[in-house]
Amino acid sequence: MTARVHIIRHGEALHNVQRGYPHRDPPLTKAGNVSTKRVNLSVQPDLILISPMTRTIQTAINMFPFLTEAGSFHIPVQIWPDLREANDAVCNKGLSRKELASNFPQFDFSECHEEWDYPEHSIEGATERAEGVRRRLKELSATYGNIAVVTHRGIKAFLVKGKRFGLAETRCYRFATEEEARDDNIMRGINSDTLEEQDFGPTVLILNESQRKDQ
Structure with a gap:
């Protein structure tokens, strides 16, 4: 059975409604909490991956x-x-590993840096990071059939083709076959944030057939 990757954008957070929000790592708003409690995937995932x-x-x-x-x-x-x-906006800078573990002790933050000192954003860096995520997802897809990925609009634009994600929106993808991945029409597309043409390979995620008509 072909593995599915369900990419989910977070719900409305304070920086989405307060332009120029001046603090790090904003939480969801009341509306964001309500809307994300109503998000239902078509299937139960067997692995959940989350941005820290x-x-x-x-x-x-x-x-x-x-x-x-x-x-x-x-x-x-x-x-x-x-x-x-x-x-690199301040709202996209997160907390230290210690603070995250204190706020959410049920999760394992061992992959995170001790301090939020990740490299500054660049198109080249984000493109490389997105390919690393896709490769890792593809390796996991040999074990897991439905992977839920909870992330952000900006990095999604480097991960997959298609229009911008709305808040709390979810879309379902599969990995391209070897033959599909050799097709430039599948490999290349427009980054929904930079609006520039981008190579979305060599590991390629394709929108599930049932959702393509909306893209």
Whole structure:
């Protein structure tokens, strides 16, 4: 069975409604909490991957309430720093590993830097990071059939083709076959944030057939 990757953008956070929001790592708003509790995937994931920021973690908890529990989860969960946002605004700078662990002790933040000292954003860096995420996802797709990825609009623009994600929007993808990945029409497309043409390979995610008509 072909593995599916369900990419989810976080819900409305304070920086989405307060332009020029001056603080790091904004949480979801009341509306963001409500909307993300209503997000339902078409299937139950067997792996959940989350960006290490408050708004993405809160989104995941709202979608999957068992994530409030202490101890081992019945579905594996991983925190991936490479799913962080692709923009240097202060609202996209996160917390230290110690602060994250204090706020969300049920998660393992061992992949995160001790301090939020990730390199400054660049198109080249984000493109390389997106390919690293896709490669890692493809390796995991040999084991997991439905992977939920809770992340941000900006890095999504480097991960997959298509129009911008709305808040709390989810889309389902599959990996291109070897033959498809040799097709320039599949490999290349427009980055929805930079509006520049981009190579979305060599590891390529394709929107699930049922959703293509909306793209």
